[in-house]
Amino acid sequence: MEQIQLTGPQGPKPKQTSVSRMGVYVFLVSAAIFFCIPLYVMLVTSLKGMPEIRLGELFALPGDPSFAAWVKAWSEACSGVECNGIQTGFWNSVKITIPSVAISIILGSINGYALSFWRFKGSNLLFGLLLFGAFVPFQVVIFPLIIFLREVGLYGSLTGIILIHTIFGMPIMTLLFRNYFASLPDELFKAARVDGANFWQIFFQIMMPLSIPVTVVAVILQTTGIWNDYLLGLIFAGRDNLPMTVQLNNIVATTFGVREYNVNMAATILTAIVPLAIYLLSGKYFVRGIAAGAVKG
């Protein structure tokens, strides 16, 4: 068969890199570099020895990289009179974060499910109140909460701080799950009711398996939020359960003897590594979950 000769534009449109596009890339790359500089400085400083740091060459690579500072930060650094390193704080934070995240997500998802499917009298009012809670600055309610926890005998205990985190996580978790469940077709719920499933059966067998994407988002939000918390941990956790952030501050702020910048940097990176890892590992789901909620919500 004879090939017909075509003239003029044909086939796929050629890709062009315009000047404005280049400008966008240049901006994005420089912004990325700018925000990476502090991390870079922390990393190289933590690998240097004190004599090298005293030279004041902030950006220079370490001449003799060593993890001594990291080991010291983890197991020997002093906060106040104790010198067990930041590991105690790490395990305290783990003990606080895991139950708080789990409980707040379970309660938030039940709330969201009930509020979006089982409309009862006053459910909108309840939701409004919960939403209101999301916007109250928590500093305002700290003092009443201290008194409340003291009265029920939970002040300064692990249970107390977990309770506090659960309460403060409730509004945003409820909002997240309610909006997600509102985006699911109503008919799914009706079908399950005609099938005879009750409140909990519909929740556990139909809705929970469908809410994995939003649960991932919730885990990320809550884990980073609770891990990074400083004030609540300082106030409510009690001396034995101080979270990592509080202990980091104590180590860095200790004004006894020489300031060991490399140890401080290592301790800081160790503290930040959990939320950082979560973002790097699940950032994709995070964006996806937020976007899914936004479009359908």
Next chain:
Amino acid sequence: MNSVSIKELDLKYQDAHVLKHLNLDIQKGEFLVLLGSSGCGKSTLLNCIAGLLDITAGQIWINDRNVTWEEPKDRGIGMVFQSYALYPQMTVEKNLSFGLKVKGMAKEEIRQRVDRAAKILQIEPLLQRKPSELSGGQRQRVAIGRALVRDVEVFLFDEPLSNLDAKLRADLRVEIKRLHQKLKNTMVYVTHDQVEALTLADRIAIMKDGEIQQLSTPANIYHKPCNLFVAQFIGSPSMNLLEGRIVGENFVYQDYRVHLMGYEFIDQGDHDTSAYLGIRPEHLALEPREGYVQLATATIDILEPMGDETIVWFDFMNRKWSVKVHGDHQLTWGADIDIYLDPKKAHLFSKQSEVRL
């Protein structure tokens, strides 16, 4: 014996009166279609029957049992939804068996019922698939199967075919009819599609603003619409209308008169009133026929050839009129045509009450 009875049903939201004093009796084994445009309350009524909506007043009886306060699962109904509403994370088999498992039925019986439903609906090869791996038609079959396994007396369909493409819709429509003939269950079927309603129904209830306008057989609805709304709603293209007066045996408009020879008035007696004359496009003709009377001369505005027939549009008395003719007719746009009408097939409605005369 009535399978479903609705007695003085009322449903109000804050300021909207969605269903108004509704009364409806559905016979055992009957296929009843609720037909109406969106917002007329037809789906709401179905949800009330299913027990998914709380009603404001009245009663709902299913199988001679007052189920007004009962949970959906205890009403002896199965329901099929427009969006299929299959549980996305479960296989077809699990979808079918979920309701039975929740009920605590023995495994062996669940298996038997699922197998039977799968056989009837010919979805046996699909049992281990997830809903996302099925086509629209297959999904809707599974949804019907979910109602089937429950072994209930009454099936409720909420626009089950509206999400399917035209070809599949026609196929599945036939299958639903076949299913009804085989199972002989009572079926209540909501749709806005008049073809579905006319082809499937034993009786059609046409709804508007939360009230049933006419409840009758498809033939009666089509040939003897009880009011102007029903007349205009059913039929495509819709019925042609003419405004005028009835004087004795004649329908008078402007200076012309049409002799109403053979028209069956509902009540005999003298008529002298303002009225609409309605006539379906297929009851007009372009040539004189026996019993037809000449109506007008007009100019062809638009031609819509559909193969087997052609729809001819023209302007008449400031309204768009249409006439259906055989597809073989050689017609050209802009040509003049004579219009003849069959008075026996005409419809007369009071201008004041819009009720059939």
